[in-house]
Amino acid sequence: MGLFSSLLGNAGYMDPEEIQEEYGKLFAETEEVEIGFKLIRDTFIFTNKRLILVDKQGVTGRKMEYLSIPFKSVTRFSVESSGHFDLEAELKIWIGSDLVPIEKKFNKKVDIYDVQKVLATYICK
Numbered sequence: 001m002g003l004f005s006s007l008l009g010n011a012g013y014m015d016p017e018e019i020q021e022e023y024g025k026l027f028a029e030t031e032e033v034e035i036g037f038k039l040i041r042d043t044f045i046f047t048n049k050r051l052i053l054v055d056k057q058g059v060t061g062r063k064m065e066y067l068s069i070p071f072k073s074v075t076r077f078s079v080e081s082s083g084h085f086d087l088e089a090e091l092k093i094w095i096g097s098d099l100v101p102i103e104k105k106f107n108k109k110v111d112i113y114d115v116q117k118v119l120a121t122y123i124c125k
Contacts, residue, residue: 012037012038012106012107012109012110013035013036013037013109013110014036014037014038014043014045016033016035016036019033019036019043019045020033022043023043023045023052023054026052026066026068027047028049030048030049031047031048031049031050032047032048033045033046033047034046034047034048034118035114035115035118037104037106037110041056041061042054042055042056044104046115046118046119048122049070049071049122050068050069050070050071051068051069051071051074051093052066052067052068052069053066053067053069053102054066055067069093069095069102071119071122071123073095073096074093074094074095074119074123075094075095075096075097076093076094077091077092077093077094077116077119077123078091078092078101079091079092079112079113079115079116080092080112081112081113082106082108082112088105088106088107088108089105089106089108089110089112090103090104090105090106090112091103091104091105091106091112091115093119
C-alpha cells in the first residue's frame with residue numbers, strides 16, 4: 001500500500017498470516033480470517049463470523065478498541081468500485097436500524113468485489 005494512498009485513508013490488503021499473528025487472540029476456535037485490510041494505524045478484518053474493526057488510539061497506539069460486528073447485525077451494504085480518476089473504492093455497511101453507515105475506502109489495488117463476495121456469502125445466508 002502506498003504512503004499517499006494511506007494518507008488519504010485508503011485501505012490496502014493485509015496478509016492473513018500477519019492478521020493471525022497480530023490479532024489471533026481475538027478469534028473464536030472455529031473462526032477463520034477471510035480477508036483483512038490495514039490503514040495507517042487501523043485494521044479491519046472479515047472472518048467467517050463477523051467484521052472486526054481495530055482502532056489504535058492515542059499517540060503511541062497502545063490503546064486499542066476492537067469493534068465486533070456479527071454478520072447477522074448487518075442489515076445492508078453497498079460497494080462502489082473505483083473509476084479511472086477515482087483513487088479509491090468504497091464500502092458502506094449499515095448495522096441494525098442505524099441510518100448512518102460505517103464507511104471504509106480502499107486503494108485501487110483492492111478488488112472491492114472480493115469484499116462484496118465475503119459480505120454476500122455471510123450476510124445473505
